[in-house]
Structures are given as structure tokens and as C-alpha cells.
Amino acid sequence: MKARKRLIATAILTLSFGVSLRSALAQAQVNDKQHGTVIGNAIMYVSPDLNSAKVARPSRGRDTWLMGQSSIDGKEWAHIMVTMSQNTFSAPRTVTGWTDARLVITSATPNGDQIIFGEAVQAEHEADNGVKDADQEAMRLYYRIYEYFPDSPLAAESLWHAADYQWQLEKSGVFARPSAREISPDARQEIDEETMHKLIKKFPRTKWADLAAYDLLDNKICGSWKGETRCPEKEADLYEHYAHEHPQSPKAAEALYKAAWRQAALVDMYKGKERDKGEKAKRRAMDIAQEISAKYPEGDWKPRAAQLVFALQQGLEVTTESERQSGKQN
Amino acid sequence: MKVSLLAAIVTFLALIGSASAAERATIVRSSGLFASPAQSAEKLMTVERGTGLTIQDKRDVDNEPWVKVSVSVLGNTQNEPAREVTGWLPAKPVVSASTQNADQIVYGEAVDSERQAEQRGGRKGAADDAMRLYYQVGQLFPNSPLAAESLWRSADIRWQLARSSRKPLEDQYLREVISKFPNTKWADQAAFDLVDSQLCGDWNGLPDCPAKEAEAYERYAREHPQSPKFGAAIFNAASRLGTVADMYRMSNQKEKAAAAHNQAMALAKEVAGNAAMGEWSYRATTLIYKLQQNIPLYGVPDEGP
Numbered sequence: 001m002k003a004r005k006r007l008i009a010t011a012i013l014t015l016s017f018g019v020s021l022r023s024a025l026a027q028a029q030v031n032d033k034q035h036g037t038v039i040g041n042a043i044m045y046v047s048p049d050l051n052s053a054k055v056a057r058p059s060r061g062r063d064t065w066l067m068g069q070s071s072i073d074g075k076e077w078a079h080i081m082v083t084m085s086q087n088t089f090s091a092p093r094t095v096t097g098w099t100d101a102r103l104v105i106t107s108a109t110p111n112g113d114q115i116i117f118g119e120a121v122q123a124e125h126e127a128d129n130g131v132k133d134a135d136q137e138a139m140r141l142y143y144r145i146y147e148y149f150p151d152s153p154l155a156a157e158s159l160w161h162a163a164d165y166q167w168q169l170e171k172s173g174v175f176a177r178p179s180a181r182e183i184s185p186d187a188r189q190e191i192d193e194e195t196m197h198k199l200i201k202k203f204p205r206t207k208w209a210d211l212a213a214y215d216l217l218d219n220k221i222c223g224s225w226k227g228e229t230r231c232p233e234k235e236a237d238l239y240e241h242y243a244h245e246h247p248q249s250p251k252a253a254e255a256l257y258k259a260a261w262r263q264a265a266l267v268d269m270y271k272g273k274e275r276d277k278g279e280k281a282k283r284r285a286m287d288i289a290q291e292i293s294a295k296y297p298e299g300d301w302k303p304r305a306a307q308l309v310f311a312l313q314q315g316l317e318v319t320t321e322s323e324r325q326s327g328k329q330n
Numbered sequence: 331m332k333v334s335l336l337a338a339i340v341t342f343l344a345l346i347g348s349a350s351a352a353e354r355a356t357i358v359r360s361s362g363l364f365a366s367p368a369q370s371a372e373k374l375m376t377v378e379r380g381t382g383l384t385i386q387d388k389r390d391v392d393n394e395p396w397v398k399v400s401v402s403v404l405g406n407t408q409n410e411p412a413r414e415v416t417g418w419l420p421a422k423p424v425v426s427a428s429t430q431n432a433d434q435i436v437y438g439e440a441v442d443s444e445r446q447a448e449q450r451g452g453r454k455g456a457a458d459d460a461m462r463l464y465y466q467v468g469q470l471f472p473n474s475p476l477a478a479e480s481l482w483r484s485a486d487i488r489w490q491l492a493r494s495s496r497k498p499l500e501d502q503y504l505r506e507v508i509s510k511f512p513n514t515k516w517a518d519q520a521a522f523d524l525v526d527s528q529l530c531g532d533w534n535g536l537p538d539c540p541a542k543e544a545e546a547y548e549r550y551a552r553e554h555p556q557s558p559k560f561g562a563a564i565f566n567a568a569s570r571l572g573t574v575a576d577m578y579r580m581s582n583q584k585e586k587a588a589a590a591h592n593q594a595m596a597l598a599k600e601v602a603g604n605a606a607m608g609e610w611s612y613r614a615t616t617l618i619y620k621l622q623q624n625i626p627l628y629g630v631p632d633e634g635p
Contacts, residue, residue, distance in 0.1 A: 039616070040620075040625055102623035102624070102625050114612050114615040115615055115619045116616075117612045117616075118609075118612035118613040118614070118615050118616025119616050121609045121612055121613050154612075300438075300441045302434065303433075303434040303435070303437040303476065304438040304442060305438070306434035306438050307358070307435045307436075309431075310358070310425070310429075310431070310435045310438075311358075314422040314423065316358075316359055316422060316423055
């Protein structure tokens with residue numbers, strides 16, 4: 001309703017300057033659908049002229065506001081304002097300039113959500129092949145879909161991809177620091193949960209919310225076990241609880257396997273010390289492995305559970321000392 | 331006459347006996363191979379996960395089970411023949427056809443090794459372990475529901491390892507998947523890997539290579555319409571033809587550029603909007619947009635419209 005009122009107001013205002021109703025409505029539509037991003041190697045110029053000074057090179061996924069368009073010699077130019085980040089110490093700045101209109105995708109572009117999504121997948125492939133900053137671009141592209149195409153069928157998945165990228169980037173930094181070698185998760189910096197919580201709130205009871213909840217467990221696991229049995233015990237509980245809370249999650253079987261693996265690690269840790277506790281952990285690991293076989297017969301987790309059961313039955317160690325130290329494997 | 335017949339029967343039964351005693355197996359933990367069944371005995375070699383074994387004897391020593399096995403060890407060079415090494419292994423990590431859920435155990439260990447290989451700081455040699463373990467599932471349990479997938483995963487790991495280390499690509503393992511499990515999605519995927527051997531590597535700015543690669547991908551797609559790689563093949567063909575169009579445009583061959591452009595569009599439209607194609611559907615939609623807008627796919631990007 002608000003949008004419609006704004007469109008009519010813009011149309012009347014434009015008419016008063018002697019422009020036809022049709023172009024006024026078109027202009028109003030541009031104003032209403034002006035946000036988006038760039039999908040290629042865009043270069044911004046001071047004016048719509050290749051010979052004018054270059055202002056910036058906004059990377060894919062940057063938040064872009066389409067302020068106007070101009071056709072010069074049959075070529076389409078877009079007048080855009082882009083939010084650019086500078087460095088760790090400086091706040092983002094906005095840059096205004098002219099660029100190739102073909103590279104600007106807004107919510108008014110037909111199939112705009114799919115075009116940006118395809119570009120994000122492309123950026124992900126580039127990141128996998130070692131292209132610098134392609135992961136950041138993928139993250140931003142996905143976020144723009146959620147931001148500017150909230151009703152798209154791709155919105156939830158896109159927000160998940162963006163949130164997960166941000167999470168994994170931050171996680172690799174947090175777990176690389178010395179504080180991550182402490183037992184308590186409180187000893188290290190918490191990975192920012194805001195976007196994950198936003199996803200769970202906006203798209204509850206979806207597989208994307210389930211995946212977000214799984215990522216959040218990273219903030220609760222021990223940095224290093226340091227031979228302390230309370231760590232695998234606590235982590236096994238966390239993962240088992242997750243699997244039972246989110247039985248439809250694509251990560252449910254993996255969570256159960258992680259719980260079983262930690263119980264099996266406890267068997268190794270109790271070996272030669274507390275036999276009763278070791279036996280209890282072994283039974284628990286076997287029960288959880290059985291649950292995996294029964295509930296998730298498809299995919300890799302059933303064979304992995306069978307392999308874990310075999311290792312327990314034969315008394316084979318399931319972990320190496322370094323794995324027990326880090327507590328991060330499997 | 332009777333004596334010779336009896337001797338033949340005895341020999342035949344002995345052969346059956348030795349054949350059944352010689353059980354094939356593999357191992358799911360690396361272990362030393364010893365000259366006699368004791369950890370203190372002379373260590374002959376280390377047997378890695380997924381090594382093919384032939385069990386010759388079994389024995390319990392101090393309540394610990396041991397197996398006498400022969401292992402085939404490849405020569406150091408291609409011309410040096412393989413040799414058999416016989417020795418004793420602790421029996422606990424050895425999995426044979428008589429082990430319950432043996433196929434799943436070996437497959438599970440293979441998956442575990444594959445994950446290790448993908449982890450930063452994962453176990454050294456884990457990718458090779460995974461490759462051997464998967465291969466053993468296909469060899470030891472050919473009737474397992476996991477056999478085809480295992481053989482494919484093993485062949486694919488071998489192929490990817492050769493590609494990443496720029497070693498010559500040996501296609502015999504991928505062809506084994508195709509011949510043993512024809513008309514399966516695993517055979518389709520093996521055939522997709524084989525397209526790699528038809529790729530140029532460096533295009534040198536000329537349209538011949540991407541055009542040839544586009545042909546190879548499209549041929550694959552037409553021959554394997556049910557393949558999980560159909561979308562990837564069509565997209566790869568379309569994007570290469572888009573590149574060919576750019577190359578012809580840059581050399582002012584307008585007709586050829588237009589033809590390649592139209593072919594690329596037609597191919598991309600086969601995949602775009604088809605949810606069954608997953609991510610390839612969206613990548614094709616983006617490609618169509620770029621082709622429609624004449625956004626360059628190859629070379630130095632235009633500095634403006």
C-alpha cells in the first residue's frame with residue numbers, strides 16, 4: 001500500500017514537470033525497485049563516459065542503489081551508489097558513479113533472484129578453485145537475495161548460505177587462535193550468532209533453520225579436550241540432543257554419529273582406568289550407532305556407524321592421541 | 331586305475347581345501363606385518379588400510395588372534411614385477427567376507443579416510459587409504475549394494491589425485507566401473523570424468539579448444555541423459571560456446587560469433603528453470619542473462635557498456 005501511494009505521488013510530481021504519465025510511472029517504478037547488486041567486474045566512472053575518471057571497482061554482491069539510468073549512443077549506463085568496505089579500521093563508505101547497466105541487477109530485473117543466485121554459485125566454484133575473495137563475494141551475493149528478494153523461493157536458502165559463509169570464515173579465525181586450545185568454550189571469542197538467529201526466526205521449521213541450529217553448536221564445544229572426559233561427554237550430549245530436537249535435519253545423522261564417536265573416544269580414554277565408565281560409554285556408543293542404522297539407512301552414516309561398532313567390538317582405538325587432544329575430528 | 335582315480339580325488343579335495351583356507355580380506359587400520367605371530371618378532375613391512383590380503387592361516391597367541399597373510403607388493407618401477415610378502419598380522423583390524431556387515435565396515439572406514447583427507451591437518455595418506463578401501467569393497471563384495479558406488483568412488487579419487495598432481499590420467503579404473511556396472515549412475519559419472527581427458531587445458535585465446543570441449547560435453551549429455559552430471563555437462567557446453575562467441579566477436583567473425591551465441595543460448599535454456607538440475611538451473615539462468623546482455627564471458631572485461 002505504501003509503495004503504491006509512493007508510486008502515485010511520484011507520478012503526479014513528475015507530471016507537474018511536463019513528463020508523460022507513462023514515463024512518470026516507469027520512473028516511479030525504478031525508484032521503488034532501486035536496490036540490488038552488481039554481478040560482474042564493474043567499473044564506476046565519474047560520468048557515463050569511458051574516458052572519464054574511474055571512481056571504484058565494486059566487487060560482486062556489494063549493496064547497490066540504482067539512482068538512475070541513461071542511454072548514450074545506444075549503450076545503457078546506470079548511475080549507482082555502492083556501499084564499499086575499506087579495511088578493518090575504517091567504516092564502510094558509499095561511492096557514487098556510472099557503470100555498465102548490464103551488470104546491475106535489482107529487484108526489478110526479471111528473474112533477478114535466480115540471476116544473483118547463479119552468480120553466487122559461480123563465485124562459490126571460483127572460491128573452491130582458489131580465486132581470491134570469491135568466497136566473500138558469494139557470501140554478499142547470497143545475502144542480497146534475502147535482502148532484496150524476501151519473497152523469493154530462494155530467500156531462505158540464500159540467507160543460510162550467507163550466514164554459513166560468514167560463520168565458517170569467522171570460525172576458522174576463532175579456532176586458529178591460542179584461546180581455542182583451552183578446554184572451555186568461554187575462553188575463546190564467540191562466533192557471531194546474529195545472522196543465524198535471524199535465519200531461525202525468519203524461516204522457522206525449515207531445513208535451513210535446522211542447519212543454522214547445527215552451526216550454533218560450534219560455540220558450545222570444547223576448544224581442546226586435553227584428556228578431560230567431561231568434554232566428549234558434554235559434546236556427545238549436545239550432538240545427541242540436537243539430533244533428537246531436529247530429526248528431519250540434513251545434519252541429524254551426522255550429529256548422532258558425532259555423539260557415538262565421542263562415546264567411543266571415551267572408551268579409549270577410560271581404558272585401563274575406570275572400567276565401568278568405559279563399558280557404559282561403549283554401550284552408549286553402540287546404542288547410538290544402532291539408532292543411526294535404524295533411522296538413517298541411506299547415505300554414508302550407516303556404514304560409518306557399522307565401522308564404529310566393529311572398532312568397538314574388536315577393541316580398536318577410534319582416535320589418535322592428536323585427535324583426542326584437539327577433539328575436533330569427526 | 332582305481333588308485334590313480336583316488337589320487338585325483340584326494341588332490342582335488344586338497345585343492346578345494348586350500349582354496350577355502352585362502353580367504354581374501356583387507357585391513358581397516360595400518361599395522362606391522364611380522365615374521366611370526368608376536369609384536370616382538372621381526373617387522374617385515376607396514377600394511378596400510380585397504381591393502382588386499384590373502385589369509386593363509388589363523389592362530390591365537392596369548393589370547394590374541396593372529397592371521398598369516400600374503401600381501402602383493404608392487405615393484406618400485408613399472409618394469410619391476412610385483413612380489414608376494416607373507417607374514418603375520420594382528421587379526422582384529424582384518425575384515426574378510428566372513429565378517430558380519432563386512433562391506434559396510436570397509437566402506438565406512440573408506441568414508442572416514444576420505445573425510446580425513448579433506449580436513450586440514452588430516453591423516454597423511456588418507457586419500458590413498460580411502461581409494462584402496464573403496465576399491466576393496468568392489469573387489470571383495472561384488473554383490474554388495476555398495477559395490478558399484480565404492481568402485482566409482484575409488485576410481486574417482488584415483489582420477490582426481492592424478493589430475494591434481496598432473497600425473498598421466500589412467501582411465502582403466504573408470505572403465506572398470508563402466509564395464510562392471512553399465513547403465514548405472516556410477517557408470518554415468520565415470521564417463522563424465524573421462525571427458526576430462528578430452529579437455530585442452532590452455533585455450534591460447536583460440537576458439538578451437540573451447541568449441542571441441544563444448545562438443546565433448548554435449549555429446550556426453552546426449553549419451554547420458556539420465557546422468558546426475560547432465561546439468562553440469564550442458565552448462566559446461568553452453569558456457570564454452572559463450573566463450574567461443576566472445577572469441578569470434580573479438581576477431582570480428584560476426585557470423586560465427588552469432589552461431590556460437592545462439593547455440594549457447596539453446597543449450598542453457600535446456601537446463602534453466604529445471605529444478606531437477608539443482609544449482610545448474612540457476613547458473614544457466616545467469617548465463618542466459620549474460621548472453622542476452624552481451625556481457626563478455628572471456629578475456630578482459632569491457633570497461634563499459
